[in-house]
Amino acid sequence: MQQGFDVVIIGAGPAGSSAAILLARAGWSVALVEKQRFPRRKVCGECVAASNLPLLDALGIGRAFADAAGAPLRRMALMHAGEQVVADLPAAMDAAHPWGRALGREVLDSLLLDQARRSGAVIFQPWLVQAIEGGPGDWQLQLRKAETSESCSLEARVAIAAHGSWEALPSERDEARAMRRPSDLLAFKANFRHARLDQGLLPVLALEGGYGGMVVGDDGITTLACCIRRDRLDAARRERPGLAAGEVVERWLRRQCLGVDAALSSAQREGAWLASGPLRPGVRLAASDRLLRIGNAAGEAHPIVGEGMSMALQSAWLLCARLLAAGSATEAASADRHARIAAGYAADWRHHFRQRLFIAASFAQAASRPASARLLMTIAQRLPALLTVGARWSSKDRSAIDAASIRRMTPTAAWHDRPTTTPS
Numbered sequence: 001m002q003q004g005f006d007v008v009i010i011g012a013g014p015a016g017s018s019a020a021i022l023l024a025r026a027g028w029s030v031a032l033v034e035k036q037r038f039p040r041r042k043v044c045g046e047c048v049a050a051s052n053l054p055l056l057d058a059l060g061i062g063r064a065f066a067d068a069a070g071a072p073l074r075r076m077a078l079m080h081a082g083e084q085v086v087a088d089l090p091a092a093m094d095a096a097h098p099w100g101r102a103l104g105r106e107v108l109d110s111l112l113l114d115q116a117r118r119s120g121a122v123i124f125q126p127w128l129v130q131a132i133e134g135g136p137g138d139w140q141l142q143l144r145k146a147e148t149s150e151s152c153s154l155e156a157r158v159a160i161a162a163h164g165s166w167e168a169l170p171s172e173r174d175e176a177r178a179m180r181r182p183s184d185l186l187a188f189k190a191n192f193r194h195a196r197l198d199q200g201l202l203p204v205l206a207l208e209g210g211y212g213g214m215v216v217g218d219d220g221i222t223t224l225a226c227c228i229r230r231d232r233l234d235a236a237r238r239e240r241p242g243l244a245a246g247e248v249v250e251r252w253l254r255r256q257c258l259g260v261d262a263a264l265s266s267a268q269r270e271g272a273w274l275a276s277g278p279l280r281p282g283v284r285l286a287a288s289d290r291l292l293r294i295g296n297a298a299g300e301a302h303p304i305v306g307e308g309m310s311m312a313l314q315s316a317w318l319l320c321a322r323l324l325a326a327g328s329a330t331e332a333a334s335a336d337r338h339a340r341i342a343a344g345y346a347a348d349w350r351h352h353f354r355q356r357l358f359i360a361a362s363f364a365q366a367a368s369r370p371a372s373a374r375l376l377m378t379i380a381q382r383l384p385a386l387l388t389v390g391a392r393w394s395s396k397d398r399s400a401i402d403a404a405s406i407r408r409m410t411p412t413a414a415w416h417d418r419p420t421t422t423p424s
């Protein structure tokens, strides 16, 4: 089986599915390849910042998101050891969507993927992209169906990598097999029912050797996600031989932070702890990219600021704006034009996301070291409003995509999908 498309998108996380919807709606023939079956759980704090909600409206899933997601997140807390400081989150600029909300990735990613299918994208799932050859105008991709030996090849004028950060593409595996380092951050997540946590509160956890967050999302389920240094995890595991890594992390979190212990005191875990990593925050895209990158495949901020999905969604919009401005896939894939698209998009990406990477890295460093975490706590206790300012610096209140761009890129968007009221 061999098939040709204007564009092949690798990975159906928030970045890949958003790009598939935008390009398919504009009349491009789109193949979206996802190796996992949905719905699937994923290591993520699951908070969608308010700045993304206008994008979800324009993609046509705003109402479904509003119906399913947890309460509006109006306040954040910094928790460290036995202390906590609560502060307001900054309201986003779009008056219809001032507050972010949390939604399980099994729901959010399925909503986006279903919308990509309805928009006309051809979905290859569960298919794994195994190899990519060629270049703009003439890409060839080898696919293998998960759990089988069935294979097929696709051809495309444009190829977009949206495969996240954990699973390297075959061509990048050597780089990904970098040496294990004690300072590697490993990510964990679990969901709990009956946790004692205020809806609408977003606690950030400063931990010795890591950081984390908690939130109540859809159906009253609490998500607890964290990152822990490899050496801290190894030490904690040596204290509890025979215990699974997730169980060790849960005990570590409860011992490190009384706020977590209190929240989980009567909670029941739903499903297993999930783990992934190591985390490699930083910029991966380059102005000379032939394979265009969006979402975590393009770059990644420490998740302490919960802006990864914002960068995934918004980078997809930034790239698609440049591709659609070319007029057609054939034009976008022509050598000169493709080079200009890649360079322009890389400049847009850095302009909008560089500050988020810097703030997230600084906050992560400060939160995960005992002395600086104590200092952070002391400062926050005296001036809680600084937490609000920090959230603003990490772009919680604004999007890389303004209202005019949304209307330009989705002229026939289902604006009626926009929820009519937002709880105030």
Ligand SMILES: Cc1cc2nc3c(=O)[nH]c(=O)nc-3n(C[C@H](O)[C@H](O)[C@H](O)COP(=O)(O)OP(=O)(O)OC[C@H]3O[C@@H](n4cnc5c(N)ncnc54)[C@H](O)[C@@H]3O)c2cc1C
Binding pocket: 010, 011, 012, 013, 014, 015, 016, 033, 034, 035, 036, 043, 044, 045, 046, 047, 048, 049, 127, 128, 129, 130, 162, 163, 164, 165, 166, 167, 168, 169, 170, 187, 188, 189, 225, 226, 227, 294, 295, 296, 297, 303, 306, 307, 308, 309, 310, 312
């Ligand atoms: C501990 C932690 C907490 C976080 N908390 C938050 C938060 O609260 N809010 C927030 O906004 N962000 C958060 N993030 C970040 C967020 O999860 C990511 O930034 C986001 O998932 C990136 O989206 P993406 O579409 O780029 O990639 P992904 O969501 O990773 O999707 C990539 C997809 O590609 C598929 N894929 C991979 N390789 C292939 C292949 N070869 N062939 C086919 N398919 C492939 C994968 O199966 C996957 O479905 C957190 C991250 C961590 C680690």
